[in-house]
Amino acid sequence: xxxxxxxxxxxxxxxxxxxxxxxxxxxxxxxxxxxxxxxxxxxxxxxxxxxxxxxxxxxxxxxxxxxxxxxxxxxxxxxxxxxxxxxxxxxxxxxxxxxxxxxxxxxxxxxxxxxxxxxxxxxxxxxxxxxxxxxxxxxxxxxxxxxxxxxxxxxxxxxxxxxxxxxxxxxxxxxxxxxxxxxxxxxxxxxxxxxxxxxxxxxxxxxxxxxxxxxxxxxxxxxxxxxxxxxxxxxxxxxxxxxxxxxxxxxxxxxxxxxxxxxxxxxxxxxxxxxxxxxxxxxxxxxxxxxxxxxxxxxxxxxxxxxxxxxxxxxxxxxxxxxxxxxxxxxxxxxxxxxxxxxxxxxxxxxxxxxxxxxxxxxxxxxxxxxxxxxxxxxxxxxxxxxxxxxxxxxxxxx
Amino acid sequence: xxxxxxxxxxxxxxxxxxxxxxxxxxxxxxxxxxxxxxxxxxxxxxxxxxxxxxxxxxxxxxxxxxxxxxxxxxxxxxxxxxxxxxxxxxxxxxxxxxxxxxxxxxxxxxxxxxxxxxxxxxxxxxxxxxxxxxxxxxxxxxxxxxxxxxxxxxxxxxxxxxxxxxxxxxxxxxxxxxxxxxxxxxxxxxxxxxxxxxxxxxxxxxxxxxxxxxxxxxxxxxxxxxxxxxxxxxxxxxxxxxxxxxxxxxxxxxxxxxxxxxxxxxxxxxxxxxxxxxxxxxxxxxxxxxxxxxxxxxxxxxxxxxxxxxxxxxxxxxxxxxxxxxxxxxxxxxxxxxxxxxxxxxxxxxxxxxxxxxxxxxxxxxxxxxxxxxxxxxxxxxxxxxxxxxxxxxxxxxx
Numbered sequence: 188x189x190x191x192x193x194x195x196x197x198x199x200x201x202x203x204x205x206x207x208x209x210x211x212x213x214x215x216x217x218x219x220x221x222x223x224x225x226x227x228x229x230x231x232x233x234x235x236x237x238x239x240x241x242x243x244x245x246x247x248x249x250x251x252x253x254x255x256x257x258x259x260x261x262x263x264x265x266x267x268x269x270x271x272x273x274x275x276x277x278x279x280x281x282x283x284x285x286x287x288x289x290x291x292x293x294x295x296x297x298x299x300x301x302x303x304x305x306x307x308x309x310x311x312x313x314x315x316x317x318x319x320x321x322x323x324x325x326x327x328x329x330x331x332x333x334x335x336x337x338x339x340x341x342x343x344x345x346x347x348x349x350x351x352x353x354x355x356x357x358x359x360x361x362x363x364x365x366x367x368x369x370x371x372x373x374x375x376x377x378x379x380x381x382x383x384x385x386x387x388x389x390x391x392x393x394x395x396x397x398x399x400x401x402x403x404x405x406x407x408x409x410x411x412x413x414x415x416x417x418x419x420x421x422x423x424x425x426x427x428x429x430x431x432x433x434x435x436x437x438x439x440x441x442x443x444x445x446x447x448x449x450x451x452x453x454x455x456x457x458x459x460x461x462x463x464x465x466x467x468x469x470x471x472x473x474x475x476x477x478x479x480x481x482x483x484x485x486x487x488x489x490x491x492x493x494x495x496x497x498x499x500x501x502x503x504x505x506x507x508x509x510x511x512x513x514x515x516x517x518x519x520x521x522x523x524x525x526x527x528x529x530x531x532x533x534x535x536x537x538x539x540x541x542x543x544x545x546x547x548x549x550x551x552x553x554x555x556x557x558x559x560x561x562x563x564x565x566x567x568x569x570x571x572x573x574x575x576x577x578x579x580x581x582x583x584x585x586x
Numbered sequence: 587x588x589x590x591x592x593x594x595x596x597x598x599x600x601x602x603x604x605x606x607x608x609x610x611x612x613x614x615x616x617x618x619x620x621x622x623x624x625x626x627x628x629x630x631x632x633x634x635x636x637x638x639x640x641x642x643x644x645x646x647x648x649x650x651x652x653x654x655x656x657x658x659x660x661x662x663x664x665x666x667x668x669x670x671x672x673x674x675x676x677x678x679x680x681x682x683x684x685x686x687x688x689x690x691x692x693x694x695x696x697x698x699x700x701x702x703x704x705x706x707x708x709x710x711x712x713x714x715x716x717x718x719x720x721x722x723x724x725x726x727x728x729x730x731x732x733x734x735x736x737x738x739x740x741x742x743x744x745x746x747x748x749x750x751x752x753x754x755x756x757x758x759x760x761x762x763x764x765x766x767x768x769x770x771x772x773x774x775x776x777x778x779x780x781x782x783x784x785x786x787x788x789x790x791x792x793x794x795x796x797x798x799x800x801x802x803x804x805x806x807x808x809x810x811x812x813x814x815x816x817x818x819x820x821x822x823x824x825x826x827x828x829x830x831x832x833x834x835x836x837x838x839x840x841x842x843x844x845x846x847x848x849x850x851x852x853x854x855x856x857x858x859x860x861x862x863x864x865x866x867x868x869x870x871x872x873x874x875x876x877x878x879x880x881x882x883x884x885x886x887x888x889x890x891x892x893x894x895x896x897x898x899x900x901x902x903x904x905x906x907x908x909x910x911x912x913x914x915x916x917x918x919x920x921x922x923x924x925x926x927x928x929x930x931x932x933x934x935x936x937x938x939x940x941x942x943x944x945x946x947x948x949x950x951x952x953x954x955x956x957x958x959x960x961x962x963x964x965x966x967x968x969x970x971x972x973x974x975x976x977x978x979x980x981x982x983x984x985x
Binding site for chain 2: 214
C-alpha cells in the first residue's frame with residue numbers, strides 16, 4: 188500500500204532541483220567499470236561526498252523502462268499505477284491536446300519492399316523537409332468516415348497520429364512489429380469495444396499505402412502505442428509544489444506537462460538550461476532539469492561520448508549550486524549501457540545532496556560507490572518523498 | 587502492485603540454470619561465521635567474482651519459509667499470492683492427481699500413550715515396509731459414507747491422505763499439534779462451509795485409531811495442511827520459458843510440476859543430475875537443479891556435513907559451466923543454520939552469473955560478501971525477472 192503524501196505536504200521556503208541524466212546507469216563487465224565510474228566528475232563527487240548515494244530501480248527488478256515510466260518514477264509516481272502509452276507521450280511532447288475519447292498513436296514512416304516486407308523501419312531517417320511534405324499529403328488526403336484524423340510531424344520519420352470521434356477505444360495492438368524483414372501487423376482489437384477502432388486503423392493503413400505508393404522510401408506508416416489521454420494528478424496536488432521543467436526534447440517536456448509542471452521556453456543547450464533555471468528561480472520551488480546526452484550516446488554505444496556527456500553535466504553543477512538550492516537530486520530515468528546500446532534494467536546511480544539528508548561514506552558518484560550508500564537500493568519513486576523530507580516539506584505521519 | 591511479466595516475455599536463444607542449495611543460508615554468531623563462508627568454494631567464488639551477489643528473503647523479513655513458499659519465490663511466484671498447502675505439495679510430490687474439489691492433507695503416523703498423549707510424532711520413524719503395511723490396512727478398512735478416502739505412503743511415517751466427494755472444503759484446522767506430550771487436536775472447521783469436511787475428518791480419525799489400536803507404535807494419524815488443488819499459472823505462460831526440473835526428492839519434483847516444469851526422470855545423485863542436465867540441454871531453456879544435502883545436514887545440526895554438502899555442489903559447477911549456460915543463479919529456498927537445526931528466516935545468499943548482470947566487487951560467495959553486493963537485499967521472487975533480463979528475455983516496459 189502506497190502512502191498518499193498530499194495530506195502530509197507542508198509549505199516551506201525551500202527549492203528542490205532534480206537533475207536527470209537520461210540513461211545514466213551502466214554496468215561493469217570483465218573489461219571495465221561503468222561510464223559514470225570512468226568519467227571525471229569532481230563536482231558530482233563533491234555532491235556525493237556531502238550527501239548520500241544509492242541505486243534506484245525505475246519500474247522493478249529486471250525491468251527495462253521506457254522514458255515514460257522512467258520519468259514518472261522520478262516524479263514520485265508509481266509507473267505501474269500510472270501508465271502512459273507512446274501515443275500520449277508523443278502528443279504531450281508536441282503540445283497536441285488530447286480530449287477525452289481521442290486515441291493517439293506513434294507512427295513511423297517506413298519502407299516496404301515489393302513483397303510487403305519492411306526493409307527500413309525508419310525510412311532512412313527521412314529528412315525533416317521531406318517527411319513533413321509526406322505528412323502534409325496524408326493530412327490532406329486521408330479521409331475516414333465519422334473520424335477526424337490528425338497527423339503531426341515530430342522529427343525525421345516520426346509522426347503522431349490522433350483519431351477523434353465517437354466510440355473510439357485505444358485497445359488496438361501495434362501494427363509496428365519493431366523488426367525488419369517482417370510484414371506490418373494487421374490492426375487487431377485487444378477487446379470487443381475496440382473493434383471499430385481497429386477497423387478505422389485498417390482503413391487508415393490502406394489509404395496511407397495508396398497515397399504513398401509512389402514514394403521511394405516512406406511508403407507505409409507503422410503504428411504503436413495506441414492510447415487515450417488519462418488525467419494524472421499534478422505535482423501541485425500531490426506534493427504542494429510549484430514545479431517547472433527545463434528540458435530540451437519534446438517528450439520530456441510533454442511528460443513534465445502531464446504531471447502539471449510549468450514547462451519553461453525551450454532552451455537550446457545546457458548553458459541555456461542553466462540560464463533558464465536562474466531566470467525563473469524565484470517563481471518555482473521544484474525544477475526538473477533534463478540532460479539527454481548520456482542517453483543518446485548510450486544508445487549509440489559511444490562510450491567516450493557518454494563519458495563526455497556525464498562530464499558536461501558535471502561542469503554545470505557549480506552554476507547550479509550558485510543558485511543556492513536546498514536539495515539537489517541527481518540520477519537517471521533508466522540505464523543505457525554502451526555495451527548494449529539500448530535501455531536496460533540495471534539499477535541507476537542516485538545522489539541526494541541536502542543539509543539534512545544524512546551523509547554516508549561515499550566520496551565519489553558512480554555505481555560501485557552507490558552500492559552500500561545511504562540511500563540503499565530502492566524504487567526510483569522513493570527518491571521524491573526523501574527529497575521532500577530533506578526540503579522540510581513533509582509533516583509527521585501519525586500521532 | 588506487481589508487474590505481469592507475460593506481456594514483456596520475448597524469445598531468446600539463451601539458457602538459464604537455477605541451482606538451489608536447499609537451506610543454504612546460515613548466520614554468524616559469537617563462535618564463527620556461516621557454513622557457506624567456511625566452505626572452500628573456488629568455483630562458486632569464481633561465479634561470484636564474475637557476477638553479482640546479494641541476499642534474498644523468500645517470504646518476508648523474519649519469516650521462516652517452508653519448502654513450498656521458498657521454492658515458489660525462486661520460480662518468481664509471490665509466495666503470499668500463491669499459497670500451497672502441505673497436502674497439495676505432498677500430492678504433487680507423489681504424482682497423485684488432485685481434481686477440483688478434492689481435499690488433501692499430510693499425515694504423520696504417530697504414537698499415542700494410554701492416556702491419549704503423543705509420545706512420538708513420527709512413530710519412531712517407522713521403517714518403510716512396516717509403514718506401507720499400515721497404510722495398506724487403512725486403505726482397505728477405512729470407509730466413510732459419501733467420501734472416497736485415499737491413503738498413499740510417502741516414506742517412513744509420512745502418509746498422504748486425499749478425500750474425494752461432493753461438497754468437501756479444505757478449511758479444516760490441523761489435528762497435528764506439532765509437539766509431543768499433547769493430545770492430537772480435534773478437527774475444527776475454520777468456516778461454516780467446512781463443517782461437513784471436519785466431520786469427515788473426525789470419522790476418519792476415529793476409524794484409524796480403531797484399526798491401529800493394536801499397533802505398538804503407529805496408533806494414530808496426525809493430519810496437517812488440508813488443501814485443495816489450485817491451478818498455478820505455468821512458467822511457460824508467465825515467462826515464455828520451457829522449464830525442466832532435475833530434482834531427486836519428491837516434494838521438489840512436485841512443486842516443479844505445479845508450475846508447469848517438465849520433471850526429468852529421477853536422478854540418483856548429483857552426478858546423475860549433471861548428466862541429466864547435459865542429456866536434456868537442448869530441449870529446454872530453463873533448468874531447476876535441486877541440491878538437498880545442505881538442508882538435511884542443516885536440519886541435523888551437522889555443521890561439517892553442511893560444509894561438505896556446499897563443497898560437493900561447488901565441485902559440480904565446472905560441469906555446469908561446460909554446458910555453456912547464459913545465466914546461472916545460485917541460491918537457496920531458505921536458510922537452515924546448523925545452530926538452529928531448523929529452517930530459519932535469515933536472508934539467503936544469492937548470486938547471478940551472466941555476461942550482462944553487472945559485476946560487483948565481491949570475489950567470494952557467502953553471507954558476508956553478499957551484503958553490499960550488486961543484487962542488494964531483495965525478495966527472492968525478484969531474482970527471476972533479473973535472470974530473465976540477463977538472458978535477454980524481457981522486452982522494454984512502456985514507451
